[in-house]
Amino acid sequence: MKLSKIILFSIVIMMSTCFVVAAEQLSEYEASKIGSSYAYEGEICEAYGPYEYNNNYYYICSIFEGDALNAEIVIDASTGNVVTSESVSKYIIKHDLALSYLFDEESYYLNIDNTDIYRQNVNTFKDYYDFWIEIRDSANTVEQKQNAQEAADISQDIMIKYEDKVEVNEKIIEIQNKIKSGGTLENAKDIIEAEEAAYYTEKQYLAEIGNAIEITPVIYDKILTSNYRYGIPEEDWKAYKNDDITFLKRESDTAKSDIAYWESMQDSLDSESQLYYEAMMDRIQENEKSNTIPSFTLGLSVLVISVVGIFLRRKN
Secondary structure, three states: OOHHHHHHHHHHHHHHHHHHHHHHHOOOHHHHHHHHHHOOOOOEEEEEEEEEEEOOOEEEEEEEEEEEEEEEEEEEOOOOOOOOHHHHHHHHHHHHHHHHHHHOOHHHHHHHHHHHHHHHHHHHHHHHHHHHHHHOOOOHHHHHHHHHHHHHHHHHHHHHHHHHHHHHHHHHHHHHHHHOOOOOOOHHHHHHHHHHHHHHHHHHHHHHHHHHHHHHHHHHHHHHHOOOOOOOOHHHHHHHHHHHHHHHHHHHHHHHHHHHHHHHHHHHHHHHHHHHHHHHHHHHHHHHOOOOOOOOOHHHHHHHHHHHHHHHHHHO
């Protein structure tokens, strides 16, 4: 009788422990052990998280072979189960990838340097605007005034676009600073949105630059073919024209490169999150075929079943 009470008490304790563990979040180590059960020979598993998404917490287990990332396993931090929901898994995988793809020390300091350049260009184009307003005010004819005003408008439009570029870059740097101290899925979501904002700002900037490339030569040619050049030597006007067109063309190429970069990054995040989701599902199916059901409560469950079996045999 005493033995049966001890056994029953042990079962209650173990079952209670099991439910407590199930109710609590997995540790990173426990998540890594579960993820490792999906790794092939020669692969290693590293768990990251827990990440919060829709009021739940998840680990993502990255499976590497050397430096190559072969699979991403999404683990529910509350249950220890692999998350097979396509929408949830792909969201978590995509945003986990974003934390590494959209932040490193090189990109961080490049953003800081670029933002400083954009601030300088805001001041430069403000000076250009003031210069053309002075030219307008000293013009002799309506046509000359309109020509100078058009140049001033271009300078002002580009100045405003640089102000926009400063704003979106400052936002990206702010988020990158948060990621430096430990990134979350919310940080990943924010930096994707900030990069998208920078992308649309860059497209607007490219449109302004394209307009300026088309109009700027016409503005200078009107001055160069005129008898009145505002007291500025012809050679200086030719130098202004050459410098402006060279600058605008270089900026156009840079903007196109930045736009292409983000379009490529978006494609990579989407395609790779799909790829790693499919790799995860393939490994789950392979585990099911081999009758392996990884769970951090499995050991306790087996132990409880064994004890119950012993108890029943003794009763008989």
